[in-house]
Amino acid sequence: MLVVDATIGVGRRVTSQLCALGAAVAVVGAGHPGRGDDAATSAAFLCKELAGIGLVALPYQADVERPETFRALPGQIAADLGPVTAGVVVVPSESGGGELARVFRTLSGAVAASLPAGAEHIEVDTGHDEAGQESAARAVVRRLTRSACRRRAERPGTTRLFSRDFASSVVRGSEMSIRIVLAGDHQLVLEAFAETLNGVDGLEVVGLATSAEAVGPAVERHRPTVLLLGETTMGGTALRVATDVRSRHPRCGVALMVGAATPSVVDRAVAAGALGVVPKNARLPQLVTTLMGVAGGCLTVDPAMLRPVPVGEMSLSTREVDVLRLTAGGATVKEIAGELYLAAGTVRNVTSAAIKKLRGRNRFDAARIAGEQGLL
Template sequence: MISVVVADDEQLVRAGIRGVLETAEDIMVVAEAASGSEALRLVHRHQPDILLLDIHMPGGDGLAAAEMVCKHVPATAVAMLTTFTYDRYVQRALHSGAVGFLLKDMEPRALIDAVRAIAAGDAFLAPRVTRSLLTTFRDRDPRRGNRARARLAGLTDLERKVLRLLAQGLANAEIARSCRMSEGSVKAHVSRMLVKLDCGNRVQLAAIAYDAEDNY
């Protein structure tokens, strides 16, 4: 069973998210929070698999709460839930350690699939967020691209291929099929890249890939 805490300052939004998620037999919303500080307390109390966290809330905004959860409760995966795709918010959330960026207007089935993907250890960016990131990185400072390419120099050819597919948003199973390897091998390659590139999660790996190449 995937345990989830939902944090949003609007009660109707929380109720809607709970209603969608609990249509899935393998997902359970264990608590709801109306502020960032309350979200922190509930995460410490319930130790959920996933925290769905709105960006703007009273009592400490979602981005600040995300940083605290990622630092102090690393077993809980943090996914930002918002109506915004503005790049500054996306990038700060990713750098804080969030592994997902979901939009409140996404389809119910897509929300359930995203929660399952995050629980399985994959990163998830809503398509509009991915397009926003791509636009940002295509217009990046060339020096950032040079630094990113230098960081990737120590990867093997196979690791580069896995990274390219990961940056395109493929899950481990899809990467495994594309590379004709087991999911376990994909996870091992991703784990090594996290160490080599000093990244905290898959989304940060994808960010480096976006920086390094225009065609990711």
């Protein structure tokens, strides 16, 4: 996923919302690098800001006077994140300067022509007030999600959009909504809960279950995108139910509502196959984000609840430390290769090894973990 001119307005909102869903987003600063333009710096700062709240995006730079730098973007991004499945270009408003808008539309055409076959291309205008920008951003995210759902339905198991562990994975479900089965102890509570979720754009509760025996048939009958289980469901057997559902219906993501989302609870839930864990005192936006993340195949939990790997288990080589230290400073793979006199492929191999050791989602996440553990 690449977003051009993503650092302000609509672009910033699209980037943040996609990252919140677990998307692997390439933030492209579009400017005049040869003139000391700060577009690339703005992209790097946005990525660091997102990393500070546990979200992942990678910064890139392109020159508006050199369309070939835009045409090269999908290949560069694919080397770091995997195949690009969509490109969003934020075009300046005509009222802000017609010439600049025309330049960006030309560049948008260059991006569209370079995208892989089947990838989505979207142009979005920045000419909105605050409320309009938010609405436009949400429309873009919904369009991308629904397009991914259509592709998934046409080619099950092949379409990838949202990320988990540095890879991309599609939001699974129907074309129009994320289908949800709710499981809990009390029918009345579930009905009220269902009414609330049905009022959220993009969500649809298609079934309820109040016993362990009822969950399997409900999932079989309704084929939901997500099963949302209460922690105390069916006398405390929610984890067993989660494991059973995941083994029988691997396309159905499982989210768990718990009384307290402690690290031990999260560990047990993830081990049982749950992709999302949300405390019962969470506000509705947090629950919706969790459901959407789980629908996309993403591990969606509070990063603070993930147990850090003991330092003794994270022995990094000198080369891995060097690569991660430069990564933490915002260096690209090409820049790291030049600094360390290595081939770009070698840098990627070293980075992959470090990511695996640190259990990071990508190279920037691995650098963050290494820094927090005092390994850099």
